[in-house]
Amino acid sequence: xxxxxxxxxxxxxxxxxxxxxxxxxxxxxxxxxxxxxxxxxxxxxxxxxxxxxxxxxxxxxxxxxxxxxxxxxxxxxxxxxxxxxxxxxxxxxxxxxxxxxxxxxxxxxxxxxxxxxxxxxxxxxxxxxxxxxxxxxxxxxxxxxxxxxxxxxxxxxxxxxxxxxxxxxxxxxxxxxxxxxxxxxxxxxxxxxxxxxxxxxxxxxxxxxxxxxxxxxxxxxxxxxxxxxxxxxxxxxxxxxxxxxxxxxxxxxxxxxxxxxxxxxxxxxxxxxxxxxxxxxxxxxxxxxxxxxxxxxxxxxxxxxxxxxxxxxxxxxxxxxxxxxxxxxxxxxxxxxxxxxxxxxxxxxxxxxxxxxxxxxxx
Numbered sequence: 125x126x127x128x129x130x131x132x133x134x135x136x137x138x139x140x141x142x143x144x145x146x147x148x149x150x151x152x153x154x155x156x157x158x159x160x161x162x163x164x165x166x167x168x169x170x171x172x173x174x175x176x177x178x179x180x181x182x183x184x185x186x187x188x189x190x191x192x193x194x195x196x197x198x199x200x201x202x203x204x205x206x207x208x209x210x211x212x213x214x215x216x217x218x219x220x221x222x223x224x225x226x227x228x229x230x231x232x233x234x235x236x237x238x239x240x241x242x243x244x245x246x247x248x249x250x251x252x253x254x255x256x257x258x259x260x261x262x263x264x265x266x267x268x269x270x271x272x273x274x275x276x277x278x279x280x281x282x283x284x285x286x287x288x289x290x291x292x293x294x295x296x297x298x299x300x301x302x303x304x305x306x307x308x309x310x311x312x313x314x315x316x317x318x319x320x321x322x323x324x325x326x327x328x329x330x331x332x333x334x335x336x337x338x339x340x341x342x343x344x345x346x347x348x349x350x351x352x353x354x355x356x357x358x359x360x361x362x363x364x365x366x367x368x369x370x371x372x373x374x375x376x377x378x379x380x381x382x383x384x385x386x387x388x389x390x391x392x393x394x395x396x397x398x399x400x401x402x403x404x405x406x407x408x409x410x411x412x413x414x415x416x417x418x419x420x421x422x423x424x425x426x427x428x429x430x431x432x433x434x435x436x437x438x439x440x441x442x443x444x445x446x447x448x449x450x451x452x453x454x455x456x457x458x459x460x461x462x463x464x465x466x467x468x469x470x471x472x473x474x475x476x477x478x479x480x481x482x483x484x485x486x487x
Contacts, residue, residue: 126152126268127415129255130235131243131281133159136385136402137274138226138237139176143410145234152266153230154241154257156275160223164366166298166334167219168310168324169399170469171212176403177222178229185225188216188327191308195461197453198315199355205457206309207464214310214468216326222399246271246284246381253380269415271381274406277367279387285378290389291371294319295345296336296396299353299360303331313352314446314453317341319396321352333360336368336396368396372429372436377421384409390432392469393439394446400469401432438471 130141133155141153167187174182192208231237241257241264256265273281277293305325313321313335321335333353337345346365353360369389376388384390385402392401405428412423445456463485465478 125252126150126266128152128270128272129154129253129266129268130272130274131246131255132156132274132276132385132387133227133230133237133239134223134274134276134385134402135176135226135399136387136390136406137272138223138230139403140272140274140384140406140409141230141235141237142226142233143407145230147410149415151230151235152268153235153237154243154255154266155227155237155239156242158239159227159237160220163220163298163362163364164296165219165399166322166324166332166397167217167222167326168214168322168332169217169397170214170467172400172469173215173217173222176400177225178232181222181225185217185221186215187218187329188306188325189308190214190216190310190324192464193310193312195457196311196313196315197450197457199313200311203454204311205454205461207461207466208309209464216324216332218329243275243280246281248285248378248380250379269380270413270418272409273381273383273387274385274402276386277369277389279383281381282383282387285381287378287381287383288373288375290369290373292369293339294336294368294370294396295339295341296334296366296368297345297349298332298334298362298364299349300326300362301331301333301358301360303358304328305331315352316345316348318447319443320446321348323356331358333358339367369398370396371440375425377425379418382409382413382421382424390428391436393436394442394471395439395468397469401435404428404431435469435471438474442471 127149130153194204245256306327307325311323316335319336324332372389376383390401391398408427414420467473
């Protein structure tokens with residue numbers, strides 16, 4: 125019997141698998157397809173990403189360095205409001221390559237990671253869980269002391285365990301052009317309903333265009349994306365789509381199961397990104413959860429919320445600004461644009477001494 129069956133080998137699942145294996149646990153990780161595919165997530169991340177990756181990953185995966193963002197209330201030719209630092213704010217990376225690199229690190233640590241294993245059911249018992257998956261050789265059932273649901277926004281594990289859904293899901297779409305753009309800034313357009321659209325230069329790897337909107341919106345997310353790229357007079361390829369969960373449920377654990385990453389909606393409400401939050405929660409899970417003691421799941425619930433809940437709560441407040449009337453948006457952007465001292469993953473840094481000193485230096 126395994127200590128943990130991990131469902132999903134994205135960043136959160138591979139990070140948990142690696143750290144749990146390094147801690148001496150017997151780990152089986154099941155990925156429904158090929159690691160990293162299909163792509164459904166942006167490759168724009170904070171520089172903190174390299175604290176969670178193996179040696180050499182930065183040299184292999186880095187595509188561009190970003191120093192700030194230009195905010196637009198309208199299209200590409202509208203006025204822009206720059207927010208920037210003198211040093212690198214964030215990185216643009218090979219997003220598929222990140223998944224592959226993290227999965228390889230999990231395997232090297234001792235996790236048994238199997239691709240093309242699509243989980244169909246999870247059954248909890250008093251002393252163990254049974255996880256059944258469709259595999260290339262038929263149906264297999266695996267027994268473990270606990271199951272970790274790291275299987276994304278539409279989580280089968282969450283459904284099977286009867287855990288509550290995230291507060292909200294957005295429809296995200298991505299596409300890539302062949303432009304050679306080593307630009308220092310990303311462009312953020314506050315034009316998508318209740319969210320935003322973005323343009324991210326990836327140097328000679330092209331440019332990423334994307335947006336997110338509530339499901340069922342009119343126009344649809346795909347139609348909004350087509351209009352957005354037409355405004356830039358550009359054609360994109362590799363069109364990708366996926367759900368973005370926003371707002372963790374009050375409970376992300378059951379008797380012998382727990383959720384990490386997008387499955388738990390451990391994401392930034394103001395960007396939808398969840399790579400760093402998910403891997404941070406994975407580290408908390410390894411430290412706090414004893415597979416022989418179901419009561420330890422409460423320790424995990426407390427640990428990750430103590431670490432991330434304030435950032436998530438403030439992130440919700442930032443996102444509300446996306447839906448303010450246009451004149452108010454322009455006034456606010458004009459007032460706060462310029463050099464900043466904010467960390468892109470930490471809304472609390474808006475109140476840091478560094479950021480406040482930047483604001484005071486402009487007055």
